[in-house]
Amino acid sequence: MAKAKEPIKKNGGRKKTSSARRSYHKKNKDLPRWMYVITAACVSFLIIVGSYYTFFRPYFYRFRPCFDNKYYEICMPEGHSVYGIDISRHQGEINWEQLKNGHHPDAPISFIYVKASEGSDFKDVKFAQNFKNAKKHGFVRGAYHYFSTTSSGVAQANLFISMVKLTPGDLPPVLDIEERPKNKKKYIEEVKVWLKKVEQHYGVKPIIYASSKYKKRYLDDPFFKEYPFWVAHYYIPELHEGEEWLMWQCSDLGVIPGIKEKVDINIFNGSKKQFDALLIDKKQ
Numbered sequence: 001m002a003k004a005k006e007p008i009k010k011n012g013g014r015k016k017t018s019s020a021r022r023s024y025h026k027k028n029k030d031l032p033r034w035m036y037v038i039t040a041a042c043v044s045f046l047i048i049v050g051s052y053y054t055f056f057r058p059y060f061y062r063f064r065p066c067f068d069n070k071y072y073e074i075c076m077p078e079g080h081s082v083y084g085i086d087i088s089r090h091q092g093e094i095n096w097e098q099l100k101n102g103h104h105p106d107a108p109i110s111f112i113y114v115k116a117s118e119g120s121d122f123k124d125v126k127f128a129q130n131f132k133n134a135k136k137h138g139f140v141r142g143a144y145h146y147f148s149t150t151s152s153g154v155a156q157a158n159l160f161i162s163m164v165k166l167t168p169g170d171l172p173p174v175l176d177i178e179e180r181p182k183n184k185k186k187y188i189e190e191v192k193v194w195l196k197k198v199e200q201h202y203g204v205k206p207i208i209y210a211s212s213k214y215k216k217r218y219l220d221d222p223f224f225k226e227y228p229f230w231v232a233h234y235y236i237p238e239l240h241e242g243e244e245w246l247m248w249q250c251s252d253l254g255v256i257p258g259i260k261e262k263v264d265i266n267i268f269n270g271s272k273k274q275f276d277a278l279l280i281d282k283k284q
Contacts, residue, residue: 088115102257119148120155142171153193
C-alpha cells in the first residue's frame with residue numbers, strides 16, 4: 001500500500017522551538033564560563049570537607065606520630081597507669097606465657113575481660129579456658145555478657161550466672177550493649193532486668209559497656225546513671241571533657257605478644273589504688 005504524502009514542514013523540517021525553550025537556552029548560553037567553574041569548585045569543596053569529617057578525620061589519630069608512646073602498634077592515650085584488654089573466641093589460641101611476659105613495661109596489661117555468653121543460649125567456647133588462664137598467669141580477670149535483642153533479660157542473666165563464678169580479686173561483671181532494638185522501651189526494660197538480677201546475685205553493680213552515641217540514644221534513662229560506664233571510642237587522644245567513665249576502650253587494633261589476632265585495648269580511669277578498690281572482695 002502506498003504511503004500518504006507527509007506535509008512539507010517549514011524551516012527544513014525542524015520543529016519550531018517554543019519561546020520558553022529559546023529563552024532557557026539563551027539564558028544558559030549567556031552565563032559566563034567562570035560561573036560554571038566557581039560552582040563546580042564549591043560543590044567539590046563541600047564534598048571534600050564532608051568526606052574528611054565523616055570518613056577520614058575520625059581515623060587520623062591512629063596514624064599520628066607517637067614518639068616513645070607507641071605500644072602494641074597503636075598510639076596509647078597519655079596520662080593513665082592501668083591498662084587492660086578484652087578477649088573472646090575470636091582471639092583464638094593464646095600463648096599465655098608470652099602474653100604475661102611480653103607487654104610493655106610502661107603500659108603493662110593489668111586486667112583481662114573475657115567474653116562468657118551472648119543472648120540466652122550462646123556460650124563462648126573459649127571462656128572457661130581463658131578465664132582460668134587469666135588468673136593463673138597473674139592478670140586481674142573479669143567476665144562480660146553480650147546482650148541480645150531477641151531474648152529476655154531474665155534468660156540472659158541466668159545464662160551468665162550459670163557460667164561465671166567470681167572470686168575475690170575479680171572484676172565486676174560487664175554487660176555489653178551494642179544492638180539497635182526495634183522497640184526501645186521494651187528493650188530497655190529487659191536490660192534493666194539483667195542488671196538487677198546480676199547485681200543481686202554477685203552483690204556488686206555491673207559495668208555497662210557501650211559507645212557514647214549508643215548511651216545517649218538508648219540509655220538516657222536516669223536508672224543507668226547508677227552504673228559504671230565502660231565507653232567504646234576509638235582513634236582519639238582523649239575523651240570528651242565532662243564525660244563520666246570508668247573504663248575506656250580506646251582501640252580495637254592492638255597487637256599484643258601472645259595473641260595472633262587484633263585485640264581491644266582498654267584504660268581504667270584512675271590510679272592503681274582506685275582500681276584495686278573496684279575488685280570483688282567476697283566469694284560468690
